[in-house]
Each structure stands twice: as structure tokens, then as C-alpha cells.
Amino acid sequence: MSMEFDLHTHSSQGSACSRMNVWDLVQAACLKGLDGVCITDHDYCWDPRELDKLYSESGVQVYSGIELSTYVGEILVYGVHQPLLNLRGDLPELALLVEELGGVMVVAHPFRTEFGLSTFSREERGLEPIDVEELCRKSVFSLVNTLEVYNGRSSRREIQAAQKAAVILGKKGTGGSDAHSTLSVGSCVTVFDNPVENYAQLLAQLRNGSFHAKKKEEYRNVLGM
Template identity: 25%
Template sequence: MLKYDLHMHTIYSRDGAIKPADAIRIAKKRGLDGIAITDHDTIRGGLEALKLKTEGLDIIVGAEIKTDRGDVIGLFLNEEIRERDHMEVIDAIRSQGGVAVVPHPFDSMRGSAFWLTDKDSGKMDAIEVINARCVLKRSNRMAGIYADDYKVGKVGGSDAHFGAEIANAGTLVPESEDIAKAISGGRTTAFGRCSMPLFHVFTTALLVERRVVKPKKSR
């Protein structure tokens, strides 16, 4: 089986600290066969990584898009997605020949979670059943139960914002299969462990440093 980390953020995300070249270097060092760079609302990080023409590591261009229902990841993209309605985003991903994935669908700690219902089971190609940044174990557990109940493809990703998180979780892909077809056909499995919750603190500090959020005043 090939090992892919299908969810990570670079400096092209407002809360990412990894340079695309460093993401590649770390992924190779940790024995991954491929990565998907999925920056918030842009494919710029993935495109930069692709230009590096790295040998021995498959690079997938992706993006994590904020929609009216919650985050949706598009994999195998070649154009930016401007839509924000969740069905329009999924349609835009597929129009590029891409794969639509719902990340961290039941994470009650994130306002960006896409809380799936029984009516959503046919909308996406796969859901993230292991996200290494989910603080509560039940979030990943609920995703796994949903995938089993509704026969939806399973993937995993580190959701790395810092290099130390890369490969903490990922996706196992049969060696003989095209990865996109394997994902959409439900023939992938997820692996991994949760990252330290401290990384969320580091992310907040990074956002404060970049003046994306205001620091809380001490009383």
C-alpha cells in the first residue's frame, strides 16, 4: 500500500507555516509516497510544489474551500474555485476531474465543520475519517461510523500547519490503482494518530503574529 497525507497547509494559508519545498522534504523523510497540499481557498501552494518536480513523491494540487455548509476539500485541481455554495463547490471540483472530500465532518471544536446528514451521503466522493487535528476522539469516530453506514470512501490527513505534524495521519492507497479512482471507489483506508493539541495554540499565535486575529486582553 502507498502512503499519502491528503490534507496539509503551507504558507499560502493564513494559518500555515510550512513552505512547499519543506513540505516535500519532510514528507519524503517520513516515508510518504505522496501528499496533497490543500491550502485554504487557494491552489497556489500545490502549484508551487508541483513546479519543484520532485522525484519519488506524488504531488496532488488541492484546496480546502470554505462553503455555506462547512469545509470541502478538492483534490486534483488545476484552477481556483470561486464558488462558495457547497453543491456548486462540489460540482466545480468534479468539473476539473477532481475528487470532493469532506474533512473533519463532526468536529464540534471547529466552526468550519461540515455536519453531515443522511441526505449528504451521495454528495461527496469521500470523507476524512482520521484528521490528526481533531482534539476530541469522538469526532473521528463519528466520521468512521458515518462512512460505514452510508458506504462513503474513507481518507485520512494530518491537517498539518507546521512541519512536525506532517504524516501524523494519512491514507493508504493500493499500489496498482489510480489514486483518484481508488478514493472515489471506496478502496482507500485511513491511518494515523492525533497531533498534540498544543499545535492549535501555535496556530492561534501565528494568526496573531500575522494580525489575522486580535490577541485577547488580559484582565
């Protein structure tokens, strides 16, 4: 039986940019029929015991990830419950530690900065179209387990580039809403091929490629952004 998880969400407790507290986030996931969510606040690590409590109260599996800001962009780290801020400047060292702890690293919205403002195409701004093949040679892609293909806040062009990159790199891509409000929770998800009963099983499937990304609805939030 496959299971759907939103692997990229932000709570107001851990991300100043989010308007959604963690209880509302979990309730939204429950209403949308998701099997689970990962909370990936910016450079912030939730205490897994707090999230276990939410799981037992809601029936929705709730796991802690981190969206780490690094010099090459943002990286989603799963399965590591310790501050990683001191390793943001040394990606090879970070990758070693995450590997050692059985975690997973995913490049978040990989081509967002390459496109600049997602509402303007590069051509309209007089820029060369991006060369996805060239960008795939960036060393970050050799250090991570995979990349995010469907991000609920990405433009169509960003998603197309990420899909192309996943094919070039021979990696399955993940999906996550990047929700900052309840309306957007579950807009993009990662579908796991096998049942997930705990975080270790989710991480194992991320590591061995037993999943695919799925876009369920257009990104929406209360401000219409």
C-alpha cells in the same frame, strides 16, 4: 504495492495559519517515508507546474488540492486547478463541475462544528450528544465522494463520529494530518491499495474506493496545541 499519502496539509505560502513553507513540508514528508502529499491550502489553488518541480527535486509526489470554505463547512477538493470561490455558495453546482473535471470532493473533519471546542465534550457543556445518523442525512454527504475520517487535529470523539458516519454512508474515509507545521506531517494518512504514479491514478482510486485511512501518530506542533 500500497502507497501512503498525506491528503491534507497547509503551507505558509497558501494558508496564513501555517508556519511551514512548502519545501519544508515536502522534506518532512520525505523524512517520514510518505509516497506523497496533497497541499490543501484554504481557498487557494497551487499551480501544478510549481508542485511538479518539487516532485522531481524531492522524489515525493506533490499534488494540489483546495480546502474550500463553504456554508456547510470545509470541503477538500482534489484534481481541480481553477478558482472555485464563486461556487462556494452553490454546492450542487460545485459538485457538478468537480465531477465533470474528474475531481474528487471530501468533507473535511465532518463533525468539528457539531462538537464545538473539541476539548470540551457536549455532555460537560450540558448539550445533547450528537446523533451521527441524523447528521448523515445532511445533503452535503450525497454530493461528495467521501469524508475525512482521520484528521490529525480532530479529537477522539470527532474521529469516532466520522468512523460511524462512514459506515452508515457506506463510504471509505480518507486520512490526512491537517499539518500546519513539519512535526505533524504524516500523522494521519490515506493508504492506497494500488501504486500511484500520477495524480490521475490517485484520483481514480479515491473515486473507486481503493484506499483506507490510517492514524500513525498523535498530532503535535511546536506550540503544543
